[in-house]
Amino acid sequence: MQAKFSPSLMCMDFLKLKEQAEILNPLCDCYHVDIMDGHFVPNITLSPDFVAAFAKVAKKPLDCHLMVTEPSLYLLPLKEAGATLISPQAETIEHNAFRVLNQIEALDMEAGVTICPATPLEAIEYYLGRLKTVTVMTVDPGFAGQPFIEEMLPKIEMLRNLKEKTGYSFQIEVDGGCNEHTFRDLKSAGAEVFVVGSSGLFSLDEDLNTAYEKMLENFAKATENL
Secondary structure, three states, X not given: OOOEEEEEHHHOOHHHHHHHXXXXXXXXXXXXXXXXXXXXXXXXXXXXXXXXXXXXXXXXXXXXXXXOOOOXXXXXXXXXXXXXXXXXXXXXXXXXXXXXHHHHHHOOOEEEEEEOOXXXXXXXXXHHHHOOEEEEEXXXXXXXXXXXXXXXXXXXXXXXXXXXXXXXXXXXXXEOOOOOOOHHHHHHHOOOEEEEXXXXXXXXXXXXXXXXXXXXXXXXXXXXXX
């Protein structure tokens, strides 16, 4: 599978969202939208209202990562805002995962799940066949710019092996510290979709076109001969 890239909206310049979207639309595969409620994680970021505003200029799917205590409360507002894929945290749907997946599908959106570094894959094994995407956090959720957790590489490998064994079609996405220093290990482990933020994309150059070119060059160089 060819690598896909999902720019993180929380790392964009909020004063230049329209201009940056116009640059990224023909380049990226989707957009990663971090929604935090200040309860599941000690931070508050984007919201359904933000998604509705950004959807007016976005030409690629909006992947909403719900770092919130009550994900069901966000589903209808996000559907109305233009969200495409909804990925709640596995830890927040532990006791009602199938109900939440049914709600997402009933709203004609695709369902994913995101799993924290310390959470084992066994927590999601019974509904893997229902998922479009499984996102492995390689940093603890809540803030951008955290150091990459290398212990997550075996988890990505386990997920790849499980995918191959079962024949499930979910995409393996990685969120956290995806950049020139980690691209090779992540790709080798089985990552297919890379959420790129400050270190992987936006800090590479003031000109976003140039930054995206550098990101692709970094990825190609890092993953050469894999």
